[in-house]
Amino acid sequence: MVRINLLSQPEQKKKGFAPRPSLPSLGTRPNVPLPLVGGVVFLLLLSGAVFVYFSQNRRMSELDERIDAALQDSTRYSRAITRIRDIESSQSAIAARIQAIQSVDQGRFRWAHIMEELSDSLPEYTWLTSVVQKDDLAMDAAAPGTAPAPPQDQAAPEVAPGSAGAQGTQIEITGVTFSNLTLTRFMTSLENSPFLEHVSLVGSNRSVVDGVDVTTFALTAAYTQPPTS
Structure with a gap:
C-alpha cells in the first residue's frame, strides 16, 4: 500500500518525521573552506621538504664515509709506496756494493x-x-x-767487453x-x-x-x- 506524506515541513517536525538529507545538485560547487585547502597543501610541501632534507643528509653521510675511507686508503698506500721506494733504494745500494765486491774479487785472483x-x-x-x-x-x-799508437786526431778503436x-x-x-x-x-x-x-x-x-x-x-x-x- 502506497502512502503519500502531504504534511508540510513544520507539521512533519511536529509529528516527529526527520527531514531527509538533500543531495547537492550537479551545477553547484561544494562549500570547502580555503584555509583547510591551504593547510593540506602546506602539509604536503612540508612533508616533501622533510623527505628531501633527510634523503640529502643520508646521501651526504654516505659520501663523507666514502671520503674518509678514501683518505685512509691514500694514507696507507702512501706509507706502502714510501716503504717500496726505501726497499728499492736499499736494493740499488746493495747491488752497487755487490758489484764492487765482485770486481775486487775478480782482480784479486x-x-x-x-x-x-x-x-x-x-x-x-x-x-x-x-x-x-x-x-x-x-x-x-x-x-x-x-803497433804504434794512433795519432791524436784519430779516435782510438773501441774495446769490446771481455777483451x-x-x-x-x-x-x-x-x-x-x-x-x-x-x-x-x-x-x-x-x-x-x-x-x-x-x-x-x-x-x-x-x-x-x-x-x-x-x-x-x-x-x-x-x-x-x-x-x-
Missing part, C-alpha cells in the same frame, strides 16, 4: 790464474825467464814488434826452449786457456847458453775473465 795457466801450459825443456805486466803494449816503445783492453791486464812472457816446435806447442796451450787470449809471438832468436844452442822467445798475451756460469 788475476795473477793466481795467470801463473797457474802458465805453469799448466809450459811444456818440457822450456823455461820462463820473466813474466811482466804490460798495461798498454801499444804505448810501450821498448816492446819490439808492437784485453777491457780487462786491463796484458803480460809479456820471455823464456828459453830448445826448438820452435816446443814454442808452438806452448803458444797453442796458452790460447786454449780460459784466462788468456790474443797470444802472439813478439820474437825468437837462436843463441848459445852455457855452450848449448837454445831459442829465446818473447810472447804477449791478454788476461780475460771467463763468463760465470
Whole structure:
C-alpha cells in the first residue's frame, strides 16, 4: 500500500518525521573552506621538504664515509709506496756494493790464474825467464814488434767487453826452449786457456847458453775473465 506524506515541513517536525538529507545538485560547487585547502597543501610541501632534507643528509653521510675511507686508503698506500721506494733504494745500494765486491774479487785472483795457466801450459825443456805486466803494449816503445799508437786526431778503436783492453791486464812472457816446435806447442796451450787470449809471438832468436844452442822467445798475451756460469 502506497502512502503519500502531504504534511508540510513544520507539521512533519511536529509529528516527529526527520527531514531527509538533500543531495547537492550537479551545477553547484561544494562549500570547502580555503584555509583547510591551504593547510593540506602546506602539509604536503612540508612533508616533501622533510623527505628531501633527510634523503640529502643520508646521501651526504654516505659520501663523507666514502671520503674518509678514501683518505685512509691514500694514507696507507702512501706509507706502502714510501716503504717500496726505501726497499728499492736499499736494493740499488746493495747491488752497487755487490758489484764492487765482485770486481775486487775478480782482480784479486788475476795473477793466481795467470801463473797457474802458465805453469799448466809450459811444456818440457822450456823455461820462463820473466813474466811482466804490460798495461798498454801499444804505448810501450821498448816492446819490439808492437803497433804504434794512433795519432791524436784519430779516435782510438773501441774495446769490446771481455777483451784485453777491457780487462786491463796484458803480460809479456820471455823464456828459453830448445826448438820452435816446443814454442808452438806452448803458444797453442796458452790460447786454449780460459784466462788468456790474443797470444802472439813478439820474437825468437837462436843463441848459445852455457855452450848449448837454445831459442829465446818473447810472447804477449791478454788476461780475460771467463763468463760465470
